[in-house]
Amino acid sequence: MSSGKENSSAISEQERETGETFRVSQEFELAGSSRKKLNAPVTLGIIDVRKTAKKDWESAINTAFHQTRKPVVIRGCDIGPCKEKWSPEYLISNCPPEKKVKVHKSKERQLDFRRKNFIYDTISFRHLIWLCSGIESEEVEEEKYQYFWYLRSIGEDPRGKDVSDISVHFPTLAADLKIPDVFPNESFFSSVFRITSPHLQLWTHYDTCDNILIQIRGRKRIVFYPPTEALNLYLDGDKSEIVDIDNPDFERYPKFRDVEHFEVILEEGDIVFIPALWFHNVTALDYSISVNVFWKNLGEQLYDKKDPYGNKDLIPAQLGYRTLDKIIGQLHTLPPQYQDFYLRRMVVRLEKRIDELDVTTKQESTDDNLDA
Numbered sequence: 001m002s003s004g005k006e007n008s009s010a011i012s013e014q015e016r017e018t019g020e021t022f023r024v025s026q027e028f029e030l031a032g033s034s035r036k037k038l039n040a041p042v043t044l045g046i047i048d049v050r051k052t053a054k055k056d057w058e059s060a061i062n063t064a065f066h067q068t069r070k071p072v073v074i075r076g077c078d079i080g081p082c083k084e085k086w087s088p089e090y091l092i093s094n095c096p097p098e099k100k101v102k103v104h105k106s107k108e109r110q111l112d113f114r115r116k117n118f119i120y121d122t123i124s125f126r127h128l129i130w131l132c133s134g135i136e137s138e139e140v141e142e143e144k145y146q147y148f149w150y151l152r153s154i155g156e157d158p159r160g161k162d163v164s165d166i167s168v169h170f171p172t173l174a175a176d177l178k179i180p181d182v183f184p185n186e187s188f189f190s191s192v193f194r195i196t197s198p199h200l201q202l203w204t205h206y207d208t209c210d211n212i213l214i215q216i217r218g219r220k221r222i223v224f225y226p227p228t229e230a231l232n233l234y235l236d237g238d239k240s241e242i243v244d245i246d247n248p249d250f251e252r253y254p255k256f257r258d259v260e261h262f263e264v265i266l267e268e269g270d271i272v273f274i275p276a277l278w279f280h281n282v283t284a285l286d287y288s289i290s291v292n293v294f295w296k297n298l299g300e301q302l303y304d305k306k307d308p309y310g311n312k313d314l315i316p317a318q319l320g321y322r323t324l325d326k327i328i329g330q331l332h333t334l335p336p337q338y339q340d341f342y343l344r345r346m347v348v349r350l351e352k353r354i355d356e357l358d359v360t361t362k363q364e365s366t367d368d369n370l371d372a
């Protein structure tokens with residue numbers, strides 16, 4: 001755990017009650033009270049490579065990545081010296097002082113893409129480390145410690161059209177990280193720095209690339225929802241509308257009550273596999289540093305070439321959405337009751353196709369191979 005004086009000041013009861021601004025603290029309790037009302041989460045499987053024979057953990061990883069396509073934690077991998085080395089002081093002195101980063105800045109810990117309770121700000125990397133870790137610096141105005149900060153690194157292009165690659169954009173730091181050899185080199189898409197203030201929670205979303213999230217400093221809580229729950233997550237594009245997943249408004253979101261979900265707390269050095277299309281909601285329990293690596297699991301031609309984030313829908317799905325818009329447009333000439341009827345008939349067709357594919361059952365039948 002990143003310890004010492006970093007972010008040791010907790011939120012006092014007085015600050016909580018008076019609503020006074022507070023320095024972002026390291027103490028954090030999960031909102032437990034309402035969880036009873038939700039379906040209980042399933043704990044994620046852990047593959048501990050130190051306690052398992054190589055052939056067995058390799059086979060378990062292979063099963064999770066290619067057959068069950070379920071998230072799994074890989075524990076005990078060699079991720080290089082970053083885990084020991086990356087103190088705030090080290091990061092500050094090993095990155096050029098002029099290095100700037102574009103970050104989310106919010107007064108609230110739960111980022112909300114619909115209310116847009118955050119702004120983008122460009123600050124120096126060293127300032128970001130001071131702000132997130134909470135260590136005092138005369139260079140940072142006191143007022144800035146009242147915000148929650150989140151770095152999701154991007155490329156150099158100012159319009160964000162460029163793909164993030166830490167070995168290109170943070171070469172001195174990237175040399176300290178060993179990315180485990182779990183996907184073919186030629187499938188690599190991007191590597192992304194995620195540096196956050198304690199408590200910050202990122203909305204539930206899915207990506208279209210496969211991904212490993214490497215936890216380097218601090219702990220993170222991740223809640224996963226399988227792609228088969230897409231109808232129960234109240235999606236707006238690739239994100240769920242439900243911001244407070246631990247205290248949801250069930251009147252507004254009744255289908256969320258029984259949603260299947262998995263939960264894990266990532267410790268320093270853990271790696272979690274996030275398969276494409278799996279929804280994930282991520283909370284930093286402490287000041288946190290992670291790097292995630294995206295790769296393309298399917299043929300290159302299926303991915304959108306203009307996708308800097310690894311989350312644009314696959315080309316056949318984009319074409320499908322366009323056709324759907326056309327269908328909706330074609331029905332428009334009919335009175336509303338007729339449109340409603342034909343749309344319902346089309347839903348029946350879609351449901352039949354989903355049943356034919358029978359993905360949920362197939363997933364369960366390969367589950368047994370996973371417990372390494």
Ligand SMILES: O=C(O)CCC(=O)C(=O)O
Nearest residue numbers: 194202211213282290292
């Ligand atoms: O760690 C985070 O803050 C988000 C990670 C994430 O969304 C990802 O790895 O795809």
Ligand SMILES: [Fe+2]
Nearest residue numbers: 205206207280
């Ligand atoms: Fe993601």
